Amino acid sequence: MTLAQLKDELIAYSKTIGVDKIGFASADPFLQLKDRLLTQQELGFQSGFEEPDIEKRVQPEKLLQGARTIISIALAYPSKMASPPKNTREDRRGIFCRASWGRDYHDVLRERLKKLEQFLQERVPEARTISMVDTGELSDRAVAERAGIGWSGKNCAIITPEFGSYVYLGELVTTISFEPDSPLTEQCGTCNKCVDACPTGALIQGGQLDSSKCIAFLTQTKDFLPEQYRKKLGNRLYGCDTCQQVCPENKGKDHHLHPEMEPDPEIAKPKLIPLLTMSNREFKERFGHVSGSWRGKKPIQRNAIVALAHFKDQKALQELITLLKKDPRPVIRGTAAWAIGVIGSKEEKNLLIQMKNTETDTKVLREIEIGLDLLKNKD
Structure with a gap:
């Protein structure tokens, strides 16, 4: 079997296991990314959740000796609920961002990536692979951009022609030398809606984010929220979708392709007051399966208090x-x-x-x- 045939087989197999888009990139160092990361570091724009070793983030060879290809995958998630509960004066509700509506995407993508790794290892036993989702060393966005999954938008998200930016990303590094795909041309053009709409001005300019101001980051912190951002939080409990919601590329994009990503309305838009007295056990039982629970209940409860003040x-x-x-x-x-x-x-x-x-x-x-x-x- 030639590498071209193996690539075609892998693409076909990926569709059978619920991968919505797959792309192939070289494992060459990400030199432009390194420059951007150094700039972010110098400006103090990092969130602190990133891998601190920039060399590991930009040199796949440091993660897997002999790395030749990075395979990027994307899974689309819904942007709308079928029957969203109403936010009323009697029952004020908060909201989790769309990326935390269904089952924790880290688990979902890891399962898909593991199957892709097994597929390759069965056909090329001597090949070596590693995979990661979000919390790994590599930049999901830089890999997806190079692999032709989508272009890097001004909202600092990968925007795909098919699904907009409502996609989860993961990648698989391998020693197999697949033919790389071509990156897509950036299509944001003069549109600046996401930058203009950012509630806290965290989007400094197209493609540059000051994480310390980003509501998605602020909702995950465990200390006191800076007072100047509390009114900006609204009723958000975890994450922020504003820069995605205003993006013209996301208009009409609402894909319900994976049952495990469908939201439970009472989890995605929970009543606020009951959150205040929830025990650790109750929190884990109710919210433990969604990605927004990863920092524990304290940030969610703090955000619920801010949301109640908002109302x-x-x-x-x-x-x-x-x-x-x-x-x-x-x-x-x-x-x-x-x-x-x-x-x-x-x-x-x-x-x-x-x-x-x-x-x-x-x-x-x-x-x-x-x-x-x-x-x-x-x-």
């Missing part, structure tokens, strides 16, 4: 007061104090003064002061 939900006040008085976590107590200041009235002022006299954490005390200032403005 000025009076019904949440009693729960927020309980959190301020009893929760052992400073981030939750402090965020609750701030939210009480946003939602409450003069009646809550005495409570915050009382808590100010008993609280010992300096960050929580600062949030109580902010809450008191907010209430003072309501006099």
Whole structure:
């Protein structure tokens, strides 16, 4: 069997296991990416979730000796729910981004990649492979761009002609020398809608992101949210889809190709108040299968408090007061104090003064002061 025949067979096989798009790239060093990563590092635009060793991110040979080809795969996910629950005054709801609507995509893509690895190893026993999804050293986006999966959009996502940017990406590095595919021409042109629509100005310019300002990043942090971004959060519990939603290339793109990626509306858009008192066990049982749970319940609960403040939900006040008085976590107590200041009235002022006299954490005390200032403005 020739390499061209093996490539055709692998492409055909990928379709039978639920891979929506597959592309082949050389395993040459990513020199342009290295320059961009160094710039991001110098500007302080990194999130801190990335592989810290830039050489590993740009040199596939460091991950697999003798690497010749990187195979990129894409799986499309839905952009719309069939029956989304309504966000009402009686039941305020938060929302997870679309990439966290179904089963954790890391697991889904790893299963597909493992099957592709087994397929290759059965036909070329001497070949060596490694695969990764999102948390690996390589840049999924740089690999997909080189492999012709799509072009790198101004929203820092890969945009495919077929599925827009609503795709998960993964890659497989191999010692087999497949013929590489051709990259697609960048098609964003003069469109700047994603940059203009970014709620926090995190998209500095087309294709450059300041992760420290990105709502998708901020929702995953575990410390206090910077005050200037809290109103920007809205009712987002995890991630942000704004730059995808405004993209013209995503208009009309809504693919329901994989049952495991279909959202449970009550998980994707959960009621906010019940989240505040959820135990670790309850959180894992309910949300543990989605990618948005990877940082645990604390960021989700903190974001739920911010969302309730966004809605000025009076019904949440009693729960927020309980959190301020009893929760052992400073981030939750402090965020609750701030939210009480946003939602409450003069009646809550005495409570915050009382808590100010008993609280010992300096960050929580600062949030109580902010809450008191907010209430003072309501006099």
